Amino acid sequence: xxxxxxxxxxxxxxxxxxxxxxxxxxxxxxxxxxxxxxxxxxxxxxxxxxxxxxxxxxxxxxxxxxxxxxxxxxxxxxxxxxxxxxxxxxxxxxxxxxxxxxxxxxxxxxxxxxxxxxxxxxxxxxxxxxxxxxxxxxxxxxxxxxxxxxxxxxxxxxxxxxxxxxxxxxxxxxxxxxxxxxxxxxxxxxxxxxxxxxxxxxxxxxxxxxxxxxxxxxxxxxxxxxxxxxxxxxxxxxxxxxxxxxxxxxxxxxxxxxxxxxxxxxxxxxxxxxxxxxxxxxxxxxxxxxxxxxxxxxxxxx
Amino acid sequence: xxxxxxxxxxxxxxxxxxxxxxxxxxxxxxxxxxxxxxxxxxxxxxxxxxxxxxxxxxxxxxxxxxxxxxxxxxxxxxxxxxxxxxxxxxxxxxxxxxxxxxxxxxxxxxxxxxxxxxxxxxxxxxxxxxxxxxxxxxxxxxxxxxxxxxxxxxxxxxxxxxxxxxxxxxxxxxxxxxxxxxxxxxxxxxxxxxxxxxxxxxxxxxxxxxxxxxxxxxxxxxxxxxxxxxxxxxxxxxxxxxxxxxxxxxxxxxxxx
Numbered sequence: 205x206x207x208x209x210x211x212x213x214x215x216x217x218x219x220x221x222x223x224x225x226x227x228x229x230x231x232x233x234x235x236x237x238x239x240x241x242x243x244x245x246x247x248x249x250x251x252x253x254x255x256x257x258x259x260x261x262x263x264x265x266x267x268x269x270x271x272x273x274x275x276x277x278x279x280x281x282x283x284x285x286x287x288x289x290x291x292x293x294x295x296x297x298x299x300x301x302x303x304x305x306x307x308x309x310x311x312x313x314x315x316x317x318x319x320x321x322x323x324x325x326x327x328x329x330x331x332x333x334x335x336x337x338x339x340x341x342x343x344x345x346x347x348x349x350x351x352x353x354x355x356x357x358x359x360x361x362x363x364x365x366x367x368x369x370x371x372x373x374x375x376x377x378x379x380x381x382x383x384x385x386x387x388x389x390x391x392x393x394x395x396x397x398x399x400x401x402x403x404x405x406x407x408x409x410x411x412x413x414x415x416x417x418x419x420x421x422x423x424x425x426x427x428x429x430x431x432x433x434x435x436x437x438x439x440x441x442x443x444x445x446x447x448x449x450x451x452x453x454x455x456x457x458x459x460x461x462x463x464x465x466x467x468x469x470x471x472x473x474x475x476x477x478x479x480x481x482x483x484x485x486x487x488x489x490x491x492x493x494x495x496x497x498x499x500x501x502x503x504x505x506x
Numbered sequence: 507x508x509x510x511x512x513x514x515x516x517x518x519x520x521x522x523x524x525x526x527x528x529x530x531x532x533x534x535x536x537x538x539x540x541x542x543x544x545x546x547x548x549x550x551x552x553x554x555x556x557x558x559x560x561x562x563x564x565x566x567x568x569x570x571x572x573x574x575x576x577x578x579x580x581x582x583x584x585x586x587x588x589x590x591x592x593x594x595x596x597x598x599x600x601x602x603x604x605x606x607x608x609x610x611x612x613x614x615x616x617x618x619x620x621x622x623x624x625x626x627x628x629x630x631x632x633x634x635x636x637x638x639x640x641x642x643x644x645x646x647x648x649x650x651x652x653x654x655x656x657x658x659x660x661x662x663x664x665x666x667x668x669x670x671x672x673x674x675x676x677x678x679x680x681x682x683x684x685x686x687x688x689x690x691x692x693x694x695x696x697x698x699x700x701x702x703x704x705x706x707x708x709x710x711x712x713x714x715x716x717x718x719x720x721x722x723x724x725x726x727x728x729x730x731x732x733x734x735x736x737x738x739x740x741x742x743x744x745x746x747x748x749x750x751x752x753x754x755x756x757x758x759x760x761x762x763x
Contacts, residue, residue, distance in 0.1 A: 359621075361623065361624050361625070362620070362621045362622060362623065362624050363614060363618070363619040363620055363621070363622055363623075363624045364619050364620060364621055365624060366603070366607060366610060366611050366619070366624035366625070367611065367619045369600065369602065369603055369607075370600040370603065370608075370611055372602070373600035373601055373602040373603060374596065374597070374598075374599065374600050374601060376592075376597050376598060377598055377599060377600050377608075377611070378582075379581055379582045379585055380585050380589070380590060380598050380668070381585065381611060381612070381614075381615045381619075382582055382583065382585045382586035382615060382616055383582055383619065384580075384582050385582070
């Protein structure tokens with residue numbers, strides 16, 4: 205039973221992180237932009253959602269506004285980078301740091317806030333599942349993931365999506381087409397962080413509480429998911445990137461939860477997250493990409 | 507038609523490293539002319555292309571393209587009328603996208619990149635026909651990522667993509683320099699056929715003197731920001747590789763090399 209419950213938790217948490225991963229997939233994989241705004245835009249989405257929902261706004265409207273708030277953050281990072289020439293890492297750090305205060309102000313200087321009104325996981329539909337509401341939660345999460353996955357997939361097939369991919373692959377290409385590549389970067393970052401903020405809103409509703417620190421380490425979770433997912437499906441081009449990162453998120457969350465299930469104190473969580481991510485990066489650089497062989501050969505020649 | 511008027515280009519202006527490349531450079535290229543530009547390193551060939559395309563700004567003078575002053579236009583704005591092929595085959599294509607997808611972007615140049623479908627099924631057949639004219643077997647690789655093509659294949663594709671939509675000026679920046687001799691030859695033949703067919707005004711920078719002599723209808727030899735040889739039409743046809751080498755040697759002796 206314990207194992208089964210752990211599995212159910214992994215699925216739910218993994219799908220929440222999968223939403224973040226799909227956002228980071230746009231910034232990191234499509235745009236080739238290491239965006240640290242994520243650590244701030246995730247709790248921003250959560251605080252916007254909880255403030256509005258507790259204020260009587262329907263959760264669907266609250267989530268759309270959360271997406272908008274996240275998009276603004278992404279655009280700010282993009283503008284700092286594109287229009288003012290601040291490096292990509294620094295732009296993200298600036299926005300992320302500013303958001304720590306913004307989130308506190310929005311939450312009324314509270315670090316924790318409980319949901320007082322009905323939300324995405326506390327409504328007539330979910331409650332109709334009775335004691336099995338966890339299945340309802342999973343159903344809702346799966347639907348959200350699939351809807352957003354399809355939206356992103358379709359977007360990437362449009363002309364705008366093509367140009368976004370071209371900018372990530374080779375900025376010169378965009379310029380040679382007579383377009384300002386900077387605008388596409390801003391657009392991509394806005395989309396990515398809108399997605400992340402939505403994930404934050406979903407996650408906080410799932411945990412039924414707003415946690416000001418919930419964004420800490422979110423970049424690591426998202427990047428790990430993206431890298432695991434894309435590495436696994438590297439040679440299967442028919443598998444869409446979005447599908448791959450969703451699977452990656454489930455695997456990474458699974459690995460984290462299994463380690464925790466062995467009784468490691470929760471205070472070690474971020475350490476485990478970082479170590480696990482480091483292991484994944486090292487594996488990705490050597491075993492998975494075959495880079496190790498080349499290295500050995502070089503040594504042999506030397 | 508391209509007109510460079512009294513161009514001034516100074517590198518590291520107002521520093522101890524200040525160096526003046528163009529003091530008062532003038533060039534007039536009539537519509538449809540194919541100019542080969544040669545010259546030693548540092549003579550200003552590539553800088554000239556950079557100034558025309560807007561990669562670099564100028565300190566003085568004017569650049570006119572068909573009577574429009576483009577001097578202060580940003581690079582991406584100029585790119586709407588100027589196509590450029592670089593020495594590095596990876597510069598003008600998206601390596602993470604397929605041949606079809608790259609061509610779909612290129613054919614949409616100067617049209618809105620909106621939320622309509624990026625690559626239509628009907629386009630693929632059209633692109634395949636176009637690519638088959640390259641005779642490189644790319645027509646069977648339409649779904650291959652451009653990043654996995656060879657340098658020559660990629661350069662041929664780049665050239666094709668740059669001329670898929672009507673442009674007023676084509677800049678070729680040592681576009682065969684990274685290729686093996688046989689492939690270079692092929693790319694040059696392709697260049698010739700495209701330029702002859704579309705009659706685009708073309709500036710080709712090259713280090714290959716034979717290409718400069720064999721192709722195009724005007725030859726320009728540059729040294730230290732000045733044109734030391736400028737022959738067009740029948741005068742150009744009389745120019746031999748040997749003549750160019752002699753000028754090169756004279757310049758080198760003057761420099762004390």
